[in-house]
Amino acid sequence: MIIEALKSTISDNYFYLVHDGESAALIDPIDPGVAFAAIERAAVRLDLVINTHWHPDHVGGNDAVLDRYSAATLWSGPDHELITSNHAVDHIVADGDDIEVGAVKLHVLETPGHTAGHISLAVDGHLFCGDTIFVGGAGNCRFGGDSSVLFRTYRDVLTQIPGATVFYPGHDYSVRNVEFALSLEPNHGPALKMLERLTQQHGELLLTTLDEERQYNPFFRYGAASLQAALRRDHAELWQREREVSETDDEATFRTTRELRNSW
DSSP states (O other): OEEEEEEOSSSSBEEEEEESSSEEEEESOOOHHHHHHHHHHHTOEEEEEEESSOOHHHHTTHHHHHHHSTTOEEEEOGGGGGOOOSSOOSEEOOTTOEEEETTEEEEEEEOOSSSTTOEEEEETTEEEEETSEETTEEOOOTTTOOHHHHHHIIIIIGGGSOTTOEEEESBOOHHHHHHHHHHHSTTOHHHHHHHHHHHTTTTOOOOOBHHHHHHHOTTTOTTOHHHHHHHHHHSHHHHHHHHHTOSSHHHHHHHHHHHHHHTO
């Protein structure tokens, strides 16, 4: 399996070409020009376009790509009815399904929260997660999402994925995300180390593992006593308001963190 991370020239998105040397899939192809160049460079046959969710910055390139590669089919999950492409979704997948890209088998995980029908794709220690996970952060819930649902995805779904898994996000907000994490806990050692690491990337996409994120990313650290204490102390009114609509302190911590990041 070969994975190529593609940086959009028309937005701040990243999207991905996955292939086995012959058959290929594009995941969330927002930038047709970049997609065409990658397919030609790899000398592969595009068989599938897969959308992780319905937002325009993830499906906006569907039509141009499918117009050019007319034999390719369009795949999506529960968000399929909201996808505005002229090309109808050919295959609707759900949690537990597999999508075959030649010899590559992508396993579908429903990861709602950023949108109601968001999916992620797992294969051999890799996770294509759309806007569910970012380096240092998590997707917002302002455009058809729900922070409590996203919390349950983090608690119930992402915890089941092996820590060595490398994830491939739809955007790179890493520096800003880690700076936000440090605004909550200024002396948090793992976050300080990650910020130093990011400064050495010089704007290049840093791919991390779930285990690395679990050490410093506040959206994975909803159960950490130090983070909960910081939120209660420094954002008491917001934390209490979120606690009133949450089932647990962990959920309130996640919701409070998401709300703070919205305006930070």
